[in-house]
Amino acid sequence: MKALICLAGNLVLSAPNGPRLDRALPGLDFMVCVDPYLNETTRHADVILPPPRIMQTPHYDFLMQIVTVRNYTRFSPAAVPLGADQRSEAEILAKLTLIASGAGHQVPAEALDQGILSQVVGGIVDMPGSPFADVDTERMLAELEGDSGPEKFLDVLLKFGSYGLTLADLRANPHGIDLGALQPRLKELLRTGSGAVELAPPALVADVARLRARYAGQAPEFLLIGRRQLRSNNSWLHNTQSLVGGSNTCTLHIHPDDATRLGIADRALVRSAAGALEVAVERTPKIMPGVVSLPHGWGHRGGRQRVANTTDGVNANTLTDDSVVDALSGNAVFNGVPVSVLPIG
Template identity: 35%
Template sequence: GKHIEGLRAFIAPYSAAAVADVVGVPAETIRELAHAFSSAERAAVHMSTGVNMGRQGTLCYWLLQMLSFVTGNLDAPGGNFYGEGFYPAAKAGRVQQEQPFFDSPFGELRHVRGALPGNLFPDMVLDAERPLRALIVLAGNPVLSAGGEPRWREALSQLELLVVIDLVRNATGEHAHYLLPSTDMLERADINICGLGMQYEPYVQYTPAVVPPAGERREEWWILARLQHAMGMPSLLDAEPPAPFARLDRMLARSGLSIAELAARPDGVAVLPPPAQGRFYTELVQTPDRRVDCCPPLFAEALSQARAIFDELRAAPPRFRLINLRTPFMQNSWYHNIPKLKRGRHAHNPLHLSPEDMAALGLAEGDPVHVESAHGRLLASAHGDRSLRPGVVAMTHGWGNAGSTGLRVARAHPGVNVNALLPTGPGSYEKLSNQAFMTGVPVSVSAAN
């Protein structure tokens, strides 16, 4: 590796004793875990959306990889390895690393896989000089899924054109000039691509449509192609016949497969060999000199901010931190309109607190509570949750459908939009990844009576 000295300099101030109070884990426990991991014959470490959605998700993931690297567990049997699925795409990392920042009215920005920070969208629409004027939403619901609901509603009301492609009219669709019905998962052919690279034994499956589309539903690619055609732009409809799976066919070709070949199989499935280990350092590292960059210069600003955040938390730790909560009864802002999933405490989204915090606040199950952050305030009901430690509270997001006239069941069980407590606008996202800050939010909690 290279820039090892930068990695050492960054972690030096953060001994177990120094961080114990801030992270809420005893120093001895941290030392025991560090010793167990480093002395194990083989060890693997994983993190996902919970940490990624915090203020330092990229640095956390970088440190995870460095932990695996310096302990000899990266690209080793029993440790962490690079998964490719049916489409080897390691070179995309080099393209992303070289993506530069550029100046904008909202500060320095960079494209991440072609995208800009969603938390800046309302600011871009409401910009006095060069406002964004149109938006197409595909199966999304940013009004309830992003921070700053009032500002999102204001921004959407100012658009000259809002097209929403979905199965239902959700909270965002209420603002649409055009709501276009798309096919659902049983009405279209599909291929599993979302888990690409996340399977130890990679497989790919093609599934044909099971039933014809209801009413005037159309596949998303067709809707977008028709819009392009109407604007005089090239589209998939220029080909005869159209080939919406052409790119996927090119991807599959990297593994010697094709849509036609998969479709001819009885179950549409091809199981691929597990990723070959021992190739990471010779074939997959994308730095020009093929050495692992242990402290990329691109991280310089984030490393400085990390120290400031740590000092802030040590000097004035928040009484409560709000984290994400997921349940089988809710997936983002979906499942709202399914009657069977609106039962008992799952008919709304209570604030989950530890039993210790319930007692300290004098709360009983179901009592109303005020939850307030620097960005908003809401009224919720209290629910005791033994899985939480004191000082941590949690709520499911995507609720708040009181005004969603297209969702009868959801409107009867609206819940509250926890994202009203989240920041929005410049400074509310991580610059390296463009990920919005959505967890670990400092809040205060008090009985509503």
Template identity: 40%
Template sequence: MPPPMNAPSSAPVKKLGVCNLCEAICGLEITLEAGAVTGVRGNPDDPLSRGHVCPKGVAIADVYADPERLRRPVRRDRSTGEWTEIGWDEAFDLVADGLASTINAHGRDAVGIYLGNPNVHSLGSMTHGIGLVKALRTRNTYSATSVDQLPHQLLAHLMFGHQLLLPIPDIDRTDHFLVVGANPMASNGSLMTVPDFPQRARDLKRRGGRLVVLDPRRTETARIATEHHFVRPGSDAWVLLAMLQVLFADGIATAPAHAHGLEAVEAAVADFTPERAAAMSGVPAEEVRRLARELAAAESAVVYGRVGVSTHEFGSVCQWAVNVLNIVTGNLDREGGAMFTSPAIDVVGRGIIGRGHHGAWRSRVRGLPETASELPVSALREEIETPGEGQVRAMLTLSGNPVLSTPDGARLDEALAGLDFMAAVDIYLNETTRHADVILPPTTALERDHYDLVFQTLAVRNTARFTPAVLPPGPGTRHDWQIYRELALRTVARLDRQPSRRKRLALRARMTASPTRLVQLLLLSGRTGVTLRKLRASPAGIDLGPLRAGLLPERLQTRDHRIDLAPALVLDDLARLAAVPAPVEGELLLIGRRHQKDCNAWMHNVERLTRGRPRHHLLMHPDDLAARALADGATVRVTSRVGTVDVEVSATEDVMRGVVSLPHGYGHARNPGMSAAARVPGVSINDLTDPERLDVSGNAALSGVPVTVSSVPG
């Protein structure tokens, strides 16, 4: 007898999917049996990822099947702390009532919003989450941007005219790749979508190219590099500026006709000599000179700086210097240099994502400037705790865990507990969402259609790919875009001060169309000839070719279509850099680190990804341990200005003397919402990072935090 028509087939079925857990957006080949995922491998036909997959991609089905994952809305009883599953309509109304009543009583800025990194990895969040944020119209909007990448976006805005007009290293054709404070072997690229970095690095060296790394830790990338130099945390700006000074002194720094301010740059860096850089960074002066001259002499070269140079007090100076080095060596908009993408959906050129701005308003307590309508997340805790007009009284978090991932997380944890109301859109009960009154969980990556609006804009090759959902959504579940639609429409309907009827109708129209329909319309109105029909017919993706040179000055979004080499915001900050005191003998500076098997503050509860050697330990040089009479493997106490944690220590010469390292946002050990089996050991580095240490952009200075390390009393 044949099986019933609706019964799932037991024969294996292969479908193409995508891993959107990190920026590499690797194509996947997924095996299904009886509706369950039984195998995940890289798709060799994907024109960008070329069959590469990292452990996170293999574990994507584990996230889908995780018993800890929420599948229905839950409500917290504030008197008992107990959670109860509720229906979607009740959940939507509770959240809309909580947000609208706060706005009606205290004004729109009394609602705070925090957006975590997973939002940019979801098509529905990109198309509809932004609509929800705009509908609430609060100035108290925060995101992970001001934790790790704000200097990049701000400098792109100031120099090139758009916050996402970011130069991408043309790694597949470069001869000289200088990596500063980045670890693409672990990250798969960041603000540089580069799946299969290991093979691309091998190809670079096979064609005679060089991979040079500057980092205070011998990272996975440094281990495979042609050469690696230890750099004192927070001193990267001195080295980069000294390299510029050498190029000007040698008379080889030039700029294209569509750039202005070269003379101002030369004057600004004149006193930042290699000798001063050596004293501040530990990189010998002659090495700084050699690095600069070899960069300029290479047939093609590119400088790439990432988290390590974004997350200290001079991140904007660093990112400016990286851009200027690429420009004055003739390597911007050049094959093998720093180039701009030509995506099928051009979110930059078509204005789908705004150009950005800076300082249009400031935070209420500390007067910190907004950037692109977001305030620095380092200000969030004080905006909740400080009474007065505009005090944050209600919070909405969208796929984020700021208690683990933002500065002084322990105090933010306390502040969230004092809110009048909180809601979260999240699949987990975590350190942050445990404070929510209502949690609304969306579907996971395997259950929804996907198109990468952002990461195809940041990729090392021009490709386009649309991925239909691999699995049907679970019974009674909701996609994130459906959740955002209901929250936006229901909250606005409850406001005392209603938008005009025209604006309400426009909001409804925008929030009702599905993300897939919006992608279809954007492709149809584009100029590349790529359509949704063609993408469905080529599920592995369409190759649009390597990055193209000669896009400037037309691609620039500045009003005069010229590059501003000398933005005042950065040049003014050089005086603050010059005043930094010399290193203190015996001082310890804390840096973060990331691992290929996790992504910031989540995936630490996935058993497949937490196997193997412990990775939560504090890394410390043996000489620094000996100087403090501490033993390898012991539990030590790490103390900063804002907090103290106890953690096991591992001796290693992979960190330079005077440097200690903890993973960023790691561990669920203190989360009572997760089962004991899911609570991996570890502490959050952000119980030690200091919200008062900021870059001029407002980005958190998570790297180079002064700490002491001692034995645990008793």
């Protein structure tokens, strides 16, 4: 690997064996980060492209609508305009896409937006059995509303959606539009061969033998699992003074019986195949004996995050082995990490 584009991800804290990655990033030929912070990862970048502040960014609730308990839609325009020297996050990403694809930085971001919009509209119109087969593609593209490519893309999705809405409708209803109670859609959306929710697909069933073989061996002294605090999202919120401290701290949860048996008081040394770290201990009966837990995203050192750098936290991914992956998904194994725990002091 010669180059890296990192989008708002603090990989040194959130990827397996973070310290190894921290040592490797300076060896890249080029690294660019889209991030508002100079943190443990972005400090290695050749270029940092800061996105605008939240109040300068329009918002549509794609994520929240997945988990809401009522059907609604809402669009929030930017409350504060961009400065003359600022670029929207969408324009930054469009420019990076054009450069990475070989088009060059001279090509305007609108060219990528228009290409995507043409493919989306054309694909919906030309899809076999499409209820929009009689739509004039060129006219649709010309009449799209929005101040940017992403807003026009949203207008496309609304116009082709089930409710016949437009971006103008959402702008006219700044508090949102109530579309009624949620409706069952499982049968409509389920695409398994059997037509049912397959709780035991063949790939998982075939992997059970490997799982049993693993647990047939000697059990580790402890298994390390992760956790998230209410006021902590990944590594992002530790630089906000009002959100750190109190219950939002980085401690090793351990069952009181285990702590007493090992003679652990205030601090402990946790060691895995990948590394070791010292951490403050919190005894709690809420965790099982034989299991310890560290929160994700802590261990801020080396960046310029004034508040985050003062927190007494450790990087849990110092203990996560980057050579161990889940056999089926290829994903890193962040939970169930074999560790040993020793008293300090």
